[in-house]
Every structure is written in C-alpha cells, then in structure tokens.
Amino acid sequence: MVKPGKFDELKCILSCFQYSLHLIILTETWLKSDDEANHYQIPGYTHYYNYRSTSRGGGVSIYVHNKLKHRLIEEQCTADCHYVWINLENYNLDIGAIYRKPDTTNLKEFLDIYSQQLYKRGRAVVFGDFNLNLLNMEFVTTYREILQGAGYKIMNNVSEKFCTRECVTSKTIIDHVSSNLVENKFHFALIDTPMSDHKQIYFEIINHKRIFNKKVQYEAIDYDKLYKTIQEWINKEIINEINNRNILWSEHKSNPKDEIKHEKFLKERNKVSEHIQQCKSKYYLKAFTDCINKPKKMWSVLSCLSCNRIKKEWVPNKIKTQNGLISDEKEICDYFNKFFSEIGSNLANLIPSKYHHSLTINKVTLATGSPKHTLSEITPTTTDEVGKIIDKLNTNTSSGLDGVSPKSLKCIKNIILDELTVSINKCLKQGVFPNSLKIAKVTPIYKSGCKLDV
Structure with missing residues (x-):
C-alpha cells in the first residue's frame, strides 16, 4: 500500500x-x-x-x-x-x-x-x-x-x-x-x-x-464548463493502460518461462506507474497555476488534496479511568463531562494555602464571582438593535444545533424581526433563557501522549 x-x-x-x-x-x-x-x-x-x-x-x-x-x-x-x-x-x-x-x-x-x-x-x-x-x-x-x-x-x-x-x-x-x-x-x-x-x-x-452512486440532475448549467472544472487526473487513458497491463500479466502467468512476455509486462507495468504519477502531478500543477492570485480557489485545491487528511472524529472508542478501561459511549461522555467540570476546582485546590489570601487571586475571584443582576433587570431590546445584530453576523460561519445558518437568518430578517424581538423581551421579562440554546457541542481533540488518557 x-x-x-x-x-x-x-x-x-x-x-x-x-x-x-x-x-x-x-x-x-x-x-x-x-x-x-x-x-x-x-x-x-x-x-x-x-x-x-x-x-x-x-x-x-x-x-x-x-x-x-x-x-x-x-x-x-x-x-x-x-x-x-x-x-x-x-x-x-x-x-x-x-x-x-x-x-x-x-x-x-x-x-x-x-x-x-x-x-x-x-x-x-x-x-x-x-x-x-x-x-x-x-x-x-x-x-x-x-x-x-x-x-x-x-x-x-x-x-x-x-x-x-x-x-x-x-x-x-x-x-x-x-x-x-x-x-x-x-x-x-x-x-x-x-x-x-x-x-x-x-x-x-x-x-x-x-x-x-447518487446521480444529480443539474439545470441551467454550462455542462462543457462543468465537466472541465471537475475533471480529475484519473482519465480513460490510464484505465486503458491498466487493462492492457493486466492482459499482459495474464499472458505472462500462463507462460512464466517466456522471457519476451515477461519483458513486455514489466515495460507496461512501469509505464502505467509513471503515467499515473505524471497525470496527477500535471493536474494539480495546472490547478495551482490557475488560482495563483485567487486565495479562495487555492484553498479549495488544497482542500481537495487534503482528502487524504479527512476530518477525524477525535472521540476515542475507549479511555482509561481509575476503575479500568471503559468503552461504552455514554460512559465516555459522562467521564469527559465530569473531568472538565471538576478540573478547575481540582487545580485550584493544588494551589498552596499560603497563596489563598493573595490580593491578586482575591481580585480575580471577585471579578469572576456570581453575577449581581438577573435577566429580568436587563433593559428590553428593540427591533432596531436586533436588526443591527443580525446584519453583523458572519455568513461564513456554520449553523448551530438548531440548523439555522447566519445566511438564512439574514434572508428572513424582515419577516421574523418583530416576532423575534417580542420573544427576546418576553424571555428577559420572565427571567428565563431557552434550554435549547444552552446546549453546546464540545469535541475533545487529541494533542499528544497516550490516547487512552484524558
């Protein structure tokens, strides 16, 4: 391989x-x-x-x-x-x-x-x-x-x-x-x-x-331009050469003592290998040359090349705990959640007691202490304020767990603006925050060391 x-x-x-x-x-x-x-x-x-x-x-x-x-x-x-x-x-x-x-x-x-x-x-x-x-x-x-x-x-x-x-x-x-x-x-x-x-x-x-393979029906598209754009380095000529090499291989296998057939097979085998590498190199060289002054397209080509480095699911299939290895997905999630919810206090307890009355530490503690205000005390918002916030959203960011993208939100802004403002003010008045918006997706990323350790 x-x-x-x-x-x-x-x-x-x-x-x-x-x-x-x-x-x-x-x-x-x-x-x-x-x-x-x-x-x-x-x-x-x-x-x-x-x-x-x-x-x-x-x-x-x-x-x-x-x-x-x-x-x-x-x-x-x-x-x-x-x-x-x-x-x-x-x-x-x-x-x-x-x-x-x-x-x-x-x-x-x-x-x-x-x-x-x-x-x-x-x-x-x-x-x-x-x-x-x-x-x-x-x-x-x-x-x-x-x-x-x-x-x-x-x-x-x-x-x-x-x-x-x-x-x-x-x-x-x-x-x-x-x-x-x-x-x-x-x-x-x-x-x-x-x-x-x-x-x-x-x-x-x-x-x-x-x-x-799923067939996609395109409409109102210049197909000549489309095919030119998606053409990969794998082409019919390479496939034909591979088939021809396989035929020579079969002939050689049927008569392994025939030096002429063996020589023909070796020559075709090397030719196929070289041609594949040449076609692949030429394809990507041209792709990079065509977008030399177009950073966005350059990243697109790099993304295509990096299909060899697909996004990995870093969630491990098993981890090591004090009680041994666990492999159940729910147990792994619970263990990660417990670890990250307790790591702050655990590290704080490791600070020597002589520093507990430090002025610097006390200032930080006070600054990050419990909030003195509740949601119901916040001034109600306006349609003008909500509209400006929506306009400032970055359309290049992905959607949240609700599946609504910033681009979609901007498209329907004028339709939902009044109702959205009323809903926000109602939440502020009642002092509640939607539970669905409290959900966060946290992905542990492996950096180094043993993959079984958290």
Missing part, C-alpha cells in the same frame, strides 16, 4: 466501478504510524487501521463507505499479528480484518486470541491473510476446529484451482473469508492482477442491497 503509485492505482480501479463498494479491506499495508495512515484515505470512506510500530511489515486497513453507519469495536496488535473489528449498524453485522505473521511459533497464541474474538461476535464476516495454507492439513486442523466450534464456516473453495497465492513452485490458500451467517447466500470471486502477489477477493452478500 505504501509503495509509490500503488494507492493511486487502487483509486483508479475504484473509479471504474458502476456502484460503490461497502468495504475495502487491505492486509500487509506496511503502515508505521497514525500520521502515515492519514495520508492513505479514500474520499467517501472512513479508514480504520492497525499497524506495527516496532518492525517492518504487517498491518491491516478497513475502508468503510460513509453511507453506512459504522463504528470501531476492537483493534490490537499482539505478537506482530493484527486484528481490527468494526460494526455496521445498518446490517447488525461485525466485520473483521486479520493479519497473521507467517511463522509457526506464534500459532497457539494467535489461535487463542482469535477464538476469543470470534466467540464475542454476533453476526460476523471475517477476512484476513492468515498465512495458514488450507491445502496443508498439518497446520490447519486446530484452526478449522476453532472456526467450527464458534459456528463459522470457511467460504473459500478449498482446491488448488482456487488458490489465493500462486508462484512457479507452489499454490496456497492463505487468504480466507469466514462467516457465521449460515442463512445468507454469498458471491465469492478471486481476481488475479499484478497489484499484489496475492489474488484479490471480491465478496458479496447477495441479499444485501448495493449502494449506487
């Missing part, structure tokens, strides 16, 4: 699909940090991942389409084996992505962890590079027994003809799909391309509806 051009090629291939894929699962991503993972994002998808920070290799990623309601339920790296589990709320379905390091020394530990995870799930489908060859019964007997005991069935067709990795000397099935959805029908296909030395797996639960 981190090899230059490889991820861009994946984007090119995804653009050819007539419908959106729910999930894209990658193994052996070779990611080494959160910052690096943030560089590999697919527009319209959320990226969940687990990486190995102590050594090279490994890693798994799950890209989930944002039209689905989803959440991370578990991710860990133990003994260089990776586990990521997410939940698709729309389907009441858990999805797992697993990578097991290719050695036999950690097999028992891996099977213990994996079996515990399987028993915790409800309806689930699990994908992974297990590095356990289903064609070799010597090492997979216990693995099969664990799956069977947890109610799971291997979806692969266990035959050399349907191997997931093939080289000159051997054929193996080390990439597996398993599920406990016994009542569902599936479509399972293997795709052989030069993107990886493993075959890609296409898996579809047949009775689940696909998410088709």
Whole structure:
C-alpha cells in the first residue's frame, strides 16, 4: 500500500466501478504510524487501521463507505499479528480484518486470541491473510476446529484451482473469508492482477442491497464548463493502460518461462506507474497555476488534496479511568463531562494555602464571582438593535444545533424581526433563557501522549 503509485492505482480501479463498494479491506499495508495512515484515505470512506510500530511489515486497513453507519469495536496488535473489528449498524453485522505473521511459533497464541474474538461476535464476516495454507492439513486442523466450534464456516473453495497465492513452485490458500451467517447466500470471486502477489477477493452478500452512486440532475448549467472544472487526473487513458497491463500479466502467468512476455509486462507495468504519477502531478500543477492570485480557489485545491487528511472524529472508542478501561459511549461522555467540570476546582485546590489570601487571586475571584443582576433587570431590546445584530453576523460561519445558518437568518430578517424581538423581551421579562440554546457541542481533540488518557 505504501509503495509509490500503488494507492493511486487502487483509486483508479475504484473509479471504474458502476456502484460503490461497502468495504475495502487491505492486509500487509506496511503502515508505521497514525500520521502515515492519514495520508492513505479514500474520499467517501472512513479508514480504520492497525499497524506495527516496532518492525517492518504487517498491518491491516478497513475502508468503510460513509453511507453506512459504522463504528470501531476492537483493534490490537499482539505478537506482530493484527486484528481490527468494526460494526455496521445498518446490517447488525461485525466485520473483521486479520493479519497473521507467517511463522509457526506464534500459532497457539494467535489461535487463542482469535477464538476469543470470534466467540464475542454476533453476526460476523471475517477476512484476513492468515498465512495458514488450507491445502496443508498439518497446520490447519486446530484452526478449522476453532472456526467450527464458534459456528463459522470457511467460504473459500478449498482446491488448488482456487488458490489465493500462486508462484512457479507452489499454490496456497492463505487468504480466507469466514462467516457465521449460515442463512445468507454469498458471491465469492478471486481476481488475479499484478497489484499484489496475492489474488484479490471480491465478496458479496447477495441479499444485501448495493449502494449506487447518487446521480444529480443539474439545470441551467454550462455542462462543457462543468465537466472541465471537475475533471480529475484519473482519465480513460490510464484505465486503458491498466487493462492492457493486466492482459499482459495474464499472458505472462500462463507462460512464466517466456522471457519476451515477461519483458513486455514489466515495460507496461512501469509505464502505467509513471503515467499515473505524471497525470496527477500535471493536474494539480495546472490547478495551482490557475488560482495563483485567487486565495479562495487555492484553498479549495488544497482542500481537495487534503482528502487524504479527512476530518477525524477525535472521540476515542475507549479511555482509561481509575476503575479500568471503559468503552461504552455514554460512559465516555459522562467521564469527559465530569473531568472538565471538576478540573478547575481540582487545580485550584493544588494551589498552596499560603497563596489563598493573595490580593491578586482575591481580585480575580471577585471579578469572576456570581453575577449581581438577573435577566429580568436587563433593559428590553428593540427591533432596531436586533436588526443591527443580525446584519453583523458572519455568513461564513456554520449553523448551530438548531440548523439555522447566519445566511438564512439574514434572508428572513424582515419577516421574523418583530416576532423575534417580542420573544427576546418576553424571555428577559420572565427571567428565563431557552434550554435549547444552552446546549453546546464540545469535541475533545487529541494533542499528544497516550490516547487512552484524558
């Protein structure tokens, strides 16, 4: 995944699909940090991942389409084996992505962890590079027994003809799909391309509806100008070159000893990789050149480029408390609320007692003490004052929890001004403030240190 051009090629291939894929699962991503993972994002998808920070290799990623309601339920790296589990709320379905390091020394530990995870799930489908060859019964007997005991069935067709990795000397099935959805029908296909030395797996639960790309109907628009504006660096020429390279790959695979076919494939492979990078560079160079004196458009281009750095939901899926780890969303919210409501007084109590009678501290305390006036004592407002406040609102700011934007408020000002003024004065007279306007959305932002600590 981190090899230059490889991820861009994946984007090119995804653009050819007539419908959106729910999930894209990658193994052996070779990611080494959160910052690096943030560089590999697919527009319209959320990226969940687990990486190995102590050594090279490994890693798994799950890209989930944002039209689905989803959440991370578990991710860990133990003994260089990776586990990521997410939940698709729309389907009441858990999805797992697993990578097991290719050695036999950690097999028992891996099977213990994996079996515990399987028993915790409800309806689930699990994908992974297990590095356990289903064609070799010597090492997979216990693995099969664990799956069977947890109610799971291997979806692969266990035959050399349907191997997931093939080289000159051997054929193996080390990439597996398993599920406990016994009542569902599936479509399972293997795709052989030069993107990886493993075959890609296409898996579809047949009775689940696909998410088709939404078609937007435009009116009174110059379509030539529109298409010119939205043209991306991915073009038909690149797609044709990828298809041609795949044909040469198939010819080479059918006759691996033919040096001429091998040479043709390598030449086309390198050509595709270079062309993708050239098209992408030229596209963004032209985009920056066209808006060199237009800061707003420049930021728009930068925003387009930063689709690799999507806005993250910083709310953690688990945090550490005095009583241990908690993962329930409501408990996490309550803990954050308790922490921030008490942090002021807790820090104040840490101030040495000799400073408690400090003149400076007393002045601050008096200045920020309880208000001496109530709402009912405030002078009523006027339509002129309310109108001026609305006129000064910044239309570039977002709407509040009520969903009313400053721009909308300005548009309907003359219609609501009298009634709005009456409502404000009524609240002042009765000494009340609307509860709905007391709500604030607070988002904790991770800065540094352990992500489990508040």
